[in-house]
Amino acid sequence: MPRWEPDARERIVAAALQLFSEQGYDETTVAEIARQAGLTKSTFHRHFPDKRDVLAAGQETLSRLLAEGIAAAPDDAAPLDAVAAGLRRASGAFQPARAALVASVIATSAELQERAALKQVGMAAAMAAALGARGVAGPVARLAAELGALALKQGFATWVAGGATADLGELMCAELDQLRTTAAQL
């Protein structure tokens, strides 16, 4: 029996990122990732269905944190203020040392970009559901969630472009404020 690998998941992510950036996403196999991580292929598959799921793994966590932050906002918070609370909660999950590498690997692969686009739809849906659970009406919840997803994407891009040193939560909330101001002008 293989021994328990408490940090296997983290090692797989680190090994995959290294290989994707060194030799390209398309050229990297699950077997290579497992070998680089010092694990078997079957251990890899206990954690991830396929190599493309490695980079998407953090996005389920993001959806959960966004929803938790929205749920924990004060009862009288406006919908976009609840979204801001979700963005702040989720921002803590981003690792500065890794963010630029993940972004650059995704930029090289159409397949990963497609997956990332769908995950963004999933994050918006998670936020809309969390707002709905607070009693926010459907159309308002959906639009506030879409603005939240845009603020997350744009704030992340600004953060990575600046070397991932700034406060990510503040950047995302500044983007959301700008979207709110812009929305009022339309």
Added chain:
Amino acid sequence: MPRWEPDARERIVAAALQLFSEQGYDETTVAEIARQAGLTKSTFHRHFPDKRDVLAAGQETLSRLLAEGIAAAPDDAAPLDAVAAGLRRASGAFQPARAALVASVIATSAELQERAALKQVGMAAAMAAALGARGVAGPVARLAAELGALALKQGFATWVAGGATADLGELMCAELDQLRTTAAQL
């Protein structure tokens, strides 16, 4: 030399849709699609890189029509009114007899959903660029384009759910009006 097939592209799309819906997207090969269309594999590949590109083909046309409609809006049209003109222009490209089938095939495949999500990002980018060319400031252009992409998606879903008999352009513009009203409340 193969003879010229003036309607090859259309025959490929029809054959692919039939096979995808009958036997499933994952189970259908390019060779089967070509055979069903009465064409060779190399003719298929002169029109589409791979089977997944068949369903996405219409989306490039949509981006072009959205941009054309926005460019052709009156000079004094507000950004969202220009977007509405783009939606009306693009709505003419949807084929009622085919829309529900395309939507149902996409719903069965995670790969096709990912591709559709990225294409939606592409349509929003095309609209934002067309608004920028009209002199609309970046943040306003990007948000108006995002609302346009949402209106297109939601209007299309409503249209398909109703049997694709209503005026699609009107449905999309009604969604856009609702988004504008909702945005003012945030």
